[in-house]
Amino acid sequence: MATSSTADARLVHESGHESGHESGHESGHIAAGASIAERHEQARRLLHGGAIDEGLTILRGLVAVAPRSVQLRRHLALALHRSGRHTEALTALVDATDAHPREVSLLEDVAALAQRLDDRVTVASIRRRLVAIEPSPRRWQQLATACRRAGDVDGERDAMVGWAAADPGDPIAAHLAAARSGRSLERASASYVTRLFDDYADAFDDHLTELGYRAPSVVAASLARALDGGVAATACDLGCGTGALGTLVRPVVGWLVGVDLSSRMLERAGTRGYDRLVQADLVDFLAGHTSSFDALLSADTLIYLGDLVPVFAAARAAMTRSRPGVFVFTLERDDTAATADVGFRLGRSGRFVHDESYVLDELAAAGFAECRATHEILRHEGHDPVHGLVVTART
Ligand SMILES: C[S@@+](CC[C@H](N)C(=O)[O-])C[C@H]1O[C@@H](n2cnc3c(N)ncnc32)[C@H](O)[C@@H]1O
The missing domain is CATH 3.40.50.150 (Vaccinia Virus protein VP39)
Structure with a gap:
């Protein structure tokens, strides 16, 4: 499996360490009283050394005790992805977005991974959430593309209309919004054809x-x-x-x-x-x-x-x-x-x-x-x- 892809690169935002101690939720592999950072380090070492299942068990345990940690969830998703458990990796990231529904980079990670897995419906649903957070022309365009790939005809039309409204001067958006809405024109504008x-x-x-x-x-x-x-x-x-x-x-x-x-x-x-x-x-x-x-x-x-x-x-x-x-x-x-x-x-x-x-x-x-x-x-x-x-x- 490629490890240098955009999706992987985006998943690896692992600078810094979690701090703080958790008690009462340790898995059997983790010494009682160890800090999250120590356990995370232990998981890293295990994964690095090829002890994938043990490392994943620790990471899952850490996510359970620190469910709001984007860093831990990203690492879990990356480890799952690298070990071939793609669907679980995607689920781990989607779960993370429940805890952080407006975290744009996290939603981008989900979209990138879903795209790699050709899960078009998930890509479209994440792109829709991104538009709600940032209704820019680029986001509308990405949503239109995602809906088209997912076979969502109405969704694509609405996204085109949204794109044209967000950037009224864009000839491509204006022309395609008309085309997808079933509105006729006398001709394509010169600016549309040229672009x-x-x-x-x-x-x-x-x-x-x-x-x-x-x-x-x-x-x-x-x-x-x-x-x-x-x-x-x-x-x-x-x-x-x-x-x-x-x-x-x-x-x-x-x-x-x-x-x-x-x-x-x-x-x-x-x-x-x-x-x-x-x-x-x-x-x-x-x-x-x-x-x-x-x-x-x-x-x-x-x-x-x-x-x-x-x-x-x-x-x-x-x-x-x-x-x-x-x-x-x-x-x-x-x-x-x-x-x-x-x-x-x-x-x-x-x-x-x-x-x-x-x-x-x-x-x-x-x-x-x-x-x-x-x-x-x-x-x-x-x-x-x-x-x-x-x-x-x-x-
Ligand atoms: C699909 S391409 C076909 C090009 C060429 N005839 C061929 O068969 O390979 C259409 C071409 O028509 C040009 N075009 C479209 N509308 C035009 C217009 N109103 N005036 C001049 N060129 C136009 C486009 O810029 C484009 O190069």
Whole structure:
């Protein structure tokens, strides 16, 4: 068993010695009249020398006579943990919190040990107690994570709402509180997208490979089909991220621009075949580039926009007027019909799902022709497939 872990390190707060003499409660191993400190020292020596059961017996006896000693309870829990009696160790620490219900470092020890033992329900219940003592944004966030891991959907939602209230300026908290509460938005804020993907950029490519991510390859394949052996003179990758799509479409595109809100994602796209990279919101970028592109492409990005009417209007205006053009993108598909009234909804994941007929109708209303959608699995989330729409429209 590891003895240098955070949980162990936190459990070892054994500086100083207990003082005072106890009488009348000695176990058979302890000399009558010995002080708690002497008995504790004896337990230490026994444990150190490998006499685990004897050392534990003394420690248990000491905890019985000095039940408010956090130091003794921590030592007992550590000794139990090191001897493989994990559940008893956790119980010893939880019992200690009854004596010291507001001792933050002790509650942290319990949470750390419960986490190591994968006791998710205990982690969540301790995190709830910590929030009650210190209702800071960090504590609410930790509670939300613990509830999610424990499968407590309502608890996670309440913690997200608490986190957003504790830090009203945090875009992640605000967005996820809306998502978990079933509240819809028109779109994800630029500050949410930027923070999310700046933080995610380093891990993005490896993570998506693990999830069997296919959005760039299905967009590239649809573009190749639409071009039918031809080449698009100018193209823009909307939400290019780390540039996976750029690499794939480069052979069939004359001049390629990548647009993204996240500077950290763009840094990674830099080496992947774009002629120009622009840090901007994609709707603003399109609005500033009328009659500029033969192909507009977007893989796994319009899922951060709920209402697609402004995107489609700006996209239609950005297509070159003098030549036919093509717009290819992916979305996540709603299988529940819950979007039927407005055509989109913010999912619990924080991404939007869209109704297929809403998408095709709004594309046509914006002036696109031959609007079609196919169904594809875009990646997996845990063991669940993410069902997507791959949409092609022409001008
Ligand atoms: C899931 S990633 C996909 C990246 C890339 N298309 C791919 O398939 O690997 C979504 C990307 O869209 C960007 N994004 C989301 N909303 C955006 C917006 N409104 N304007 C520009 N970029 C946006 C994010 O910063 C992120 O890099």
